[in-house]
Amino acid sequence: MPGMGMPVSKAKSFGPSAKRLAARLRPERARFAAVVALGVISVACTVAAPKLLGHVTDIIFTGVLGRMRHLPGAGIDFGALATVLGWAIGLYVVASLFGWLQGMLLNGVVQRVVFRLRAEVEEKLHRLPLRYFDGQPRGELLSRVTNDIDNISTTVQQTLGQLLTSLLTVVGVLAMMLTISPLLSLIALAVIPLSVLVTGQVGKRSQKLFAAQWKHTGALNAQIEESFTGHQLVKVFGRQRESEEEFRRRNDDLFGAALGAQFVSGLIMPAMMFLSNLSYVVVAVVGGLRITSGGMSLGEVQAFIQYSRQFTQPLTQVASMANLMQSGVASAERVFELLDAEEEEPGVEVSERPDGGESRGRVEFEDVSFSYRPERPLIQHLSLVAEPGRTVAIVGPTGAGKTTLVNLLMRFYELDAGRIMLDGVDITRMRREELRSRIGMVLQDTWLFGGTIRDNIAYGKPGATDEEVVAAAKAAFVDRFVRTLPDGYDTVIDEEGSNVSAGEKQLLTIARAFLAEPSLLILDEATSSVDTRTEALVQRAMAALRTARTSFVIAHRLSTIRDADLILVMEAGRIVEQGTHDELLEARGAYHRLYAAQFAHA
Structure with missing residues (x-):
């Protein structure tokens, strides 16, 4: 009974989502037609076999009965018996062979459909604006892309193969039953309305319980993740008992929901078996009466009983797939919501370039206004100029709009009003790839990927040579600690960078920016994780790097x-002061x- 043990999230609109999912099979029309043809042949052979076996029974019964009556020449015709058994x-x-070919071909069809869907989702993610990711929890987005x-x-x-086989089996078996006995066929068909009624009633109750099971599973997983992510803090503050009690409570809720869901959904199979057995008893009794009256042979009744079993089995299978189909369509609905999300505005096909083609790094904000939400204005009528080679520091309280400024410069968000000029060219007249290729960015939250230290630094410049990587590492003072590692630049770090310190991770991201040699340099609290001595060394290196480049530095530590050549003080999205430190x-x-506030006590 596939799907009966799965937690189900019911689709909001089953029909449209199921049709949209089925439409993705169109590129596989030819292969799917072959799947249907193979299924028809396999089912036809399977359906025809019981009638032959009924004929075998008639040959044996006639021979035995003739011998009992001492008829001349009576006995079992073993030649005819062998021929029928051979067929x-x-x-x-043949049915098994074609069924195997059908399954193999169907597997290829499904995997190609899912392959294209996964590739489409991956491409979609690269076309979505940053605004979309800001509004989606990371775990939720990952769940859509993977789970x-x-x-x-x-x-x-x-479901596809089993549903196809079940429908073909129902049609084929019903045709064979009608050829044997229309009366017994009506008796067998009487079970269908009862089966639909039972399945529908049990299914409605089980879906609610499965939904509760899914909900409690998510809550339990979240509690476990929180507890183990903050395991040290749980230990430090002595909250083990509270954590265990919370786990026990959520586990009990999940146990109750899962037990109820499995119990209710488990009623479908016994109910269907009861109805099937009831139909079997009635068919056997009526069939026996027909044999005694000479209306049917023993082999025909035997074949019909086999067909009646085959008739109810696919109905039971289709009923058991209801929850699985609900779950799959619900997942498809969630993936389609991602594919339907509003994409980033298309940029220009050809980028405008500065006069002379040289990038100097002059940035000008002209009457810029922006808000994440229309009802909550953030930046209003902001204007500033950053000349090439100057360092512009942006300070202010949390939420003042410091990081928003650089996000607008990178075109992670589009302006509500005004414009931003880079070397005299409106950045909206430049391709995003062209614009961002001129900018190096180091964030407070470091990002490393699983690979060697050399690969992580070289990420800033595709095709960088080993000499360039080492030069950037020396400029960012990475080389000094890398040389102390057993494998040097070939040291493998994981995605979390757990085998290097927080300061060393920050230095690696700074070296990556050094290697890119950008026209603009954006440092968002880039030295927050390094010690005072290393910070002084990095500041000296950045001073050399900033030559003939514009640098935007977001800082909380005013030291x-x-x-900085220019310090901008921001409050509530406005520049309230600007000038040098003195x-x-x-x-x-x-x-x-x-x-x-920072240095009064000192």
């Missing part, structure tokens, strides 16, 4: 931006208050 065995062999697509694959693989201190305004 029956041949039919079963839901896997669930679609499993559902289509298990790191004393030497000028702003003399003004005794917002910057002076921030500075005093």
Whole structure:
């Protein structure tokens, strides 16, 4: 009974989503037609075999009965018996062979469909704006890309072939039953309305319980993830008992929901078997009466009983697949929601380039306005100019709009009003790839991928030579600690960078930016994780790197931006002060208050 043990999330609109999922089989029309043809041949052979076996019974029964009556020449015709048995065995062999070919071909069809769907989702993710990712929990997005697509694959693989075979079997068996006895066929068909009624009633109750099971499973997984992610803090604050009690409570909820769901859904098979046995008893009694009256032979009744069993079995299978199909269509619905998400606005086909083609790094914000939500304005009518080779520091309280400024410069978000100029060219007239290729960015949250240290640094410049990687590492003071590692630059680090310290991870991302040699350099609290001595060394290296380049430095530690050419003080999306470190201190305004808050005690 596939799918009966799976937690189910019911689709919001089953019909449209199922049709859309089925439409993805269109590129596989030819192969799917072959699957149907193989299924027809396999089912036809399977359906024809019981009638031959009924004929075998008639040959044996007639021979035995004739011998009992001492009729001349009476006995079992072993020649005819061998011929009929040979045909029956041949039919079963052909049915198995074509069924195997059908399954193999169907597997290829399904996997190609899922392959294209997975590739389409991957391409879609690269076309989505940053705004979409900001509004989606990371785990939820990962679940759609991995778990839901896997669930679609499993559902289509298990249900499509079985559903096709079941429908063909029902049609074939019904045709054979009608040729044997229309009366007994009516008796067998009387079970169908009862089966549909039972399956529908049990299915409605089980779906609610499965939904509760899915909900409690998610809650339990979240509690386990939180507990183990913060395992050290749980130990430090002595919260083991509370964590265990919370786990026990959620586990009990899941146990109750799962037990109820399995119990209710498990009623379908016994109910269907009861109805099937009831039909079998009635068919056997009526068939026996027909034999005694001479209306049917023993072999025909035997074949019909086999057909009646084959008739109810596919109905039971289709009923048992209901929850699995609901789950698969629900996953498809979630994936389609991702595919239907609004994409990033298409950029220009040909980028405008600065006069002379040289990138100097002059940035100009002209009357820029932006808000994440229309009802909550953030940046309004902001204007500033950053000349080439100058370091512009942006300071202010959390939520003032510091990081938003650089996100707008990178075109992660589009402006509500105004424009941003890079070397005299409106950035909206440049292709995003062209714009971002001129910018190097180092974030407070470091990002490393599983691979060697050399690969992580070289990520900043495709095709970089080993000499360039080492030069960038020396400039960022990475080389000094890499040389102490057993494998040097070939040291493998995992995705979390657990075998290097937080400061060393930050230095690796800085070296990556050094290697890119960008026209613009954006440092978002880039030195927050390094010690004071390393910070001083990195500042010196950045001073050399900033030559003839514009640098935007977002900082909370004001000691790191004393030497900035221009300091912008932002509050509530507005620049309230700007100037050098000494000028702003003399003004005794917002910057002076921030500075005093950090250094008054010192």
